[in-house]
Amino acid sequence: VNSFTALHFRSVEDPDGPALSSAMTIEKLFPALLECFGIILCGYVAGRANIITPTQAKGLGNFVSKFALPALLFKNMVLLDFGDVIWSFLWSILVAKVSVFVIVCVLTLIVASPDSRYSKAGLFSIFATQSNDFALGYPIVEALYQNTYPEYLQYIYLVAPVSLMLLNPIGFAFCEIQKWKDEGNHQQTKILIAGLVVLQVLKNPIVFMVVIGIIAHFVLHQTIPAFMAEFVDGLANSFGGAALFYLGLSMVGQLRKLTRSTVVTLILLITAKLLLMPLICKDMVDLLDNSNTSSLNHSSLSNYAFLYGVFPTAPSVAIYAVYYNAELEVVTSGMVISTFLSAPIMYVSAWLLSSRWMDPQFLMNSLQSVSFNISIVSVVAMVWTIAVMILSKKFKKLPHMFTVNLFVAQFLTCIGMILWKFVVKGDSFIGQVLTFTLLCISLYSTYVWPGLIALSLVLMKNRKDTRVSPGVFVIIGWGVPTLVTAALLICGKKMSGTIDSSFFYVVFLFSWWLESVKYPHDNCLKCENRCESTDCLLVQVEELQQVADRQVARHVLLCLLLTVSLLANLSSCLWLLFNRVPGRLYLELVFFCAVANYGQGLLSFALFGLDKHLIILPFKKRLRNLWYGKKQEEQLPSDLPEDVRMTTMQFIKYHKEQCFHDIVKKRRCGRRTVVDCFLGCELVEWLQQVGLAQDCGEAVLYGIRLQQGGVLQCINQEYGFQDSRLYYLPPKSIFIPTLYSTEIPSMLLH
Template sequence: MGIEDDEPLDKLFPALIECFGVIICGYAAGRIGVITPQQSKGLATFVGTFSLPSLIFMSLATLDLSSVCWYFLLSILVSKAIVFTSVLLITLLVTRPVDPGKAGLYAIFCTQSNDFAIGFPIILSAYGKSHPEFVSYLYLLAPVSLVMLNPIGFVLMEIGKMKSRGGGTSYQLLKSTVTNIATNPVVFMTALGIAGNFIFRHNVPTALAGLLNVFGSAFTASALFLLGLHMVGKVQTLQGTALIVPGILITVKELMLPVVVREVTSLILHASSVNSSASTDMSNYGFLYGTLPAAPGVFVYATSYALDVDLIASAMVACTFLSAPLMFVSAKMVSVSNLSPTDFFPTLEKFDFDLSIAGLVACLWLLALFIGLGKFKKFPQRITLFLIISQMVGCIGILVGYIGVPNIGYIKYSLVTFGNFSSSLWAACLAVTMVLIESRNFAFLKKIQPAFIGLSWGIPLLFVARV
């Protein structure tokens, strides 16, 4: 597989910049008060009532269902069911007292992706030309969670709600669950779009198609901007021990789910009649799909049932922004694993270059914060500052190699080796420092600081000098 075959995933980086740039603009507009909460409600009504339903209907009504790989949809269902069940059972086992509502909510969070606001523009940019059917798959994948898995979570949340109120009837439980499913616009428009596909034979009349396309074309920017608006007021909750449970949920959603999706998809497609090339493409697509962040609808569920509202808000915000680098890194890992030996090293060097730029920007930002706020004066933070400096040296070493100056290879090797080696040592020293804080006083820590400097910077420097 050559570099030209990797073109879809090469488009992921600019697509991520576009998507998260619009999200940040929406957050900034809401933060400084350019758009009020009342105005954002109007935008939410437009997106949810007109733009998204139009987009779903047109995509499904014009889709050639005979070309759909139903084994792939089965793979996504099995993958999500595995993760959903695992989160559900583990939450029920570790939560005391047992809370079925939390178990259902956490399971939904880990399996329901933001398929449309973030997934649609990213998949469209990455696969719009090479595999246009992958974009349409999003509208078939969304009901996998909404119709088949989420009802289990709704039942558990209703049971938890009734338990806190002192009980309820089975009729109320059934009525609430059916209502939640039937009133969901995604579920309704999915059914209507498939019906329209048979009625119009995936050829929607020109007048109707023109009207719906106008509404649908406004979805991408509006949805991303609205997502940024919804994050206002939720970023402040991202601190301290309140991040422990969200961190676990995000790990499951962003790391465990993509791996499970890729492996299950690969197994099922290889066992079916799908050819090897299509199986690989769909496995990679499934992996990228799994890295999409959790849907904002989970926060709506948490608010409706009064379950860990602040926790889910923190998890949703963190998951959204962490998904960007994870999607980029994951996509590159997938593409590199499929390259031929001759294309492997050039692609790896390009990837290393991109990461070094991002790492250098992050290091400079952290240095400005540490120095500007005076954080480096405290001992534990000072160790972190030294770690940041070492990381920055390593990033500079990678970038120096692209200058094109004669005999630059030794300088690049020295900076990269020193930066990587010292970063590992400083990370170990930081761990030792955190342990000693609990058993020793700060006077003792200041005494051993020169030893840390000699170990973490002296040894790498001697190693590089000898080479």
Template sequence: MNDTSGAPLAIDSDLYPALIQCFFIIGVGYVAGQLNLLTNTHSTGLSRYISNFALPAVVFKNLVDVQFERVSWEFIASVFIAKAFVFVLTAILSGIGERPINFASMGLYAIMASQSNDFALMLPIIDAVYKQSHPDYGRYIYLIAPISLVILNPIALLLIEIQKRLDDQKKHSKISLWHRCQLIRKVFNNISRNPIVICTLLGVIFNRIFHQHLPNILEHILTPIAQSFSSTALFYLGLTMAGKLRRLHTRLVITVFIISMIKLIMFPLVLREAIFLLVKPTNGTLNNTIDYSNFGFLYGTAPTAPSVIFYVPESNAALRAIASTGLIISTLLAGPIMVVSAKMINLRTLDIKLKQSYESTLVKTSYDVSIISLLCTIIVLIGFCLRRHLLKTSPIHKYTFIFAGLQMIHAIWTISYKTQIKYIMCNVLFISGSVLTALTTRSWAASISIALMISICYSHERARKYFWLYHLFGWLAPMFTTLVIYLQSKVDRSKGEPTLDTEKFGTIQIIASICLLASCIILTSTNLLRIARRTYRLKQNARENRSASFTTNEFQPLINDSNEYDQSQITIQSVSIDKIPLEVHSQLLRHAVLVGFLNINAFVCISVLSWSVLTKNRDGVYYELQFLDTVLLHGQGIITFLVFSLDADVLLPISRKF
């Protein structure tokens, strides 16, 4: 490990192919689902093969070969504590937020926040990152997985069954003691009959019988079945993602988004702290603890497991929609987070301490992400231009078109700065332009949230009247902030230019950016809350309307949020909402989702900037957040592309044109 010059390329050569392989297979499954190449029967058969044959074979085969005397049980205990903490916290928050209390929601949300996609997605990435430094880390996945499967998930299943009994109690007025005993028996039966639980116990038992080595006959039988798991599970994950975004509403998306943030951001941080508390230093150094904490943080960034769908009763359409949507959002968010985490572990593993090396890696990452973002924004802009009727009908689409153009300019500016940095004479002015484009994208996201709130809570006509407000905040606020930063930096130029990118203009840039970002976060969060409350109120009125005229609406689809929204607009007479095409209504949700993603982006940025002001002690978590902020800032175009193209809203008109 002394020669580190070629090691980054070696790790990247394993990491990037593993990531591309995983997400490519997911994409193939998604396309197959979108094109209806597989029926529901095929999908059910595939899921049963994965859960009853492939995954149990993987678990059994690897547990038999595990050398338990070399396992760090402190690390396993840390994972258990972190998972249990997040599980209980999510259940409590769900109970507080849901009125009336819904035990099924508490159980499902707790599973979504604590159970990771361990085997199909995380295992190949861990093997790629740690194949050279810690090849034994991959085996921990087989010991971690039973924590959720055997201990936590049964508790959630019990909560789901309790809610079913409570619903039955409303119909039958009373539930006997016998039914309560049947409930407990059913939960234990489900646990004891679970193939994964059975193979976990058998793997531990036969580990002793076979002396930690699987016989050749069994190995030849189980190996092909185990090898089929990864590709089929990833394909099935993509298959379950197909077509789900057409049936979303704001409240559902916000719920899933909060759960995903708990899973992908809060859980890794909690797990890292638990590891530092329990895993003791060896030989008087913290190297072992730091390695385990990095491994735990990377593991914590894994998205929600696809098996969460199997815990939801088929009769509960609302919870099934939340579970399937959670898989989509969690998987999409986990992609860049896992890339960033793996890159930072790469730096830690190589022991790169020079700030110049770190900054060059940061600049290269921003350059690579900006190229992808530029291509994505071009596709989005072409799609918007080919659908001019949306730009004329809805003011929101016009402002999003401007926002996508700003993202394209920011990507071009970043690429130009990287390629022309040696030939730029006015470097300070060029950096000022980079700061201006970055802040303008933040402020315009807040402007879109204002326009979206006025459109949904009042009317599109009123949203058009306040066009000056969106432009005033979207353009003037970042220009004024950048001007203050530039003028103050000229005064402080004699102090020298700091090394890190977040401090090119010194403390004044950080403070001014924090003020603008805080304003954007407050505005956007307030507007999203108003949108969620308004949408929920409209849906409640729509349900009351349907119950009053059941015979008229009995042939309507079970879940059709667009129609619910239209009906609720007609029933509420106190608010005048102008009639616009159904396509525009279905698109409004995408703008809310986009604004929500960008709000998280701003929150990560303000966390990094605040850390820079408050303390000079910067550990791996700080660099992780800074790297994540860089990817999210320069990858805004990728987020916009994903939001507006997952259901072919952008790609379809382009394909028809050409």
């Protein structure tokens, strides 16, 4: 941020003055966020490691939605004190939700294709307005307002049911209309469609239990009878942890469903949910809440409305998408991304809104401290990520060659920010100029490289590598930022304060080009293993497939996330151009830009720093060996667990012959040898087809037990069973000498 911004920080001082105390207890926010997202992470790890299968997760989800949540709603509806409710605030939130619902619905009906516009309008509108109020929102509100405004907690139980009963039925109606149009016979009448919508609403446990709770509120006089109080409390208290854990489970594998044709829609929906919704909520409270004579109370309600709008989308929206079989990819991926993006937004928002008075120098120091701290973390992440790219030899191939340049730019940006903290207060003019040059060139380069990566993916579609000239891209990626920095040094003048960078427009054109181009889905199923034998033709095929994996989906997601940060930078500059008196929300935007600029390395690490073949699979192997104490193939039959023996005996007796007949094929392994083998993904698919497993998770567990029982083994006896294109051998499979030619059969390439 430049000196102009620093001077305008003084305009952010609250008119109420520093004498007014904060309406929030910000000290408890970080532990609450850590609690919520820590439990979510535990659930994700449990699902990712297949400790809990998708089928088992459905059971937990049914308990949460049909027992724990209804009990929680019933308890709070009975105990709710309507006398403390500020109805104008409730009305303001409802108007804000209706406004966002209408905006998303109308724009979708205008832009979407006629074939699916109604289902998209219904589901997207619900996505933008239905928040995860109970599992994630309530703990955050409790941490912030329990000691200052405890009555704010009850609004959670009032806003959510009203939204479900008023807005969701409209979305369901659009989905039913789309379903009616798709059937073609038009047998359903309008009355029947309306009846289905009403039935869908009444079937929702939240709506049903809210109605029952309100009736009980007046019948029981705000008191739960003693004989049922413990029972209700037991179910209600089990909701928090179970719901967050289930949320983590439901996130597993959702980003895989994201396709290149839906990323633009996803950007717009997340923008509507995390940016448009909180702003409209805050504005509506400012306009419609005229009942509060106290400016402090009015301000706290306005801030509370903003925080409420940031709550991410509820997982139940994904259930609606599955029920109507529409837009599942967008809804599930958006739920995951919005959940994790909401955490930093809520934290920064609460921190800024909780301060009743802003000292400009304090803000400048805080901004520099945030940039410095995030840079240190990013440096560590980038060193790891660059090392992974070098050790895996991906940096020699396109587009990873360009991605490494982006990583180097991100690394140098963090180094420049760390150095700037020490030289900005010194007297060394040369040191400041050199640090400024390093920081600007590298930071501007991080703005250019995402556009170049997107352009390279466009040019390399259908494997036309000859159309991409790495030298030209490298010159553009580093040359343009160098020229811009040189112009700044020549034409600019020395100013005190930190640096604000605003050269980020080039990425948009190339990124939007990327979204309009179709890519073949040949990067979805790739091999992750290699044999110890360098002469094995199966291994050669696997290596060819690994080299061909350009990780297009990861590159697209990286460009998408970096584009969001660039939009924030653009908004920051435009805000100052058109508004000479920035407010608290501008400060939040500035802090977000700082985190986005110097925290890019964390995104790169998450997407490219955990190479499956180089990092994850060896780690899982070592962990498995430490867990069991010895290699599983050395175990005697008597040492195997009972479930492994039973599964092995059942499979050998009833299914082995048919299974191997269906999936085992002869494949070339050496120049003069073939071997009977099959792919891990083929066994997973077969187990589900014959009913031995209900989903992929159970099929993988079944395959692991078969491997432990000696029914199958990996081709190099190194890795466990996986749902992938790794080759596995049936028991006592031998190599058969043949007189085949040394060419690789074409069937091995498919």
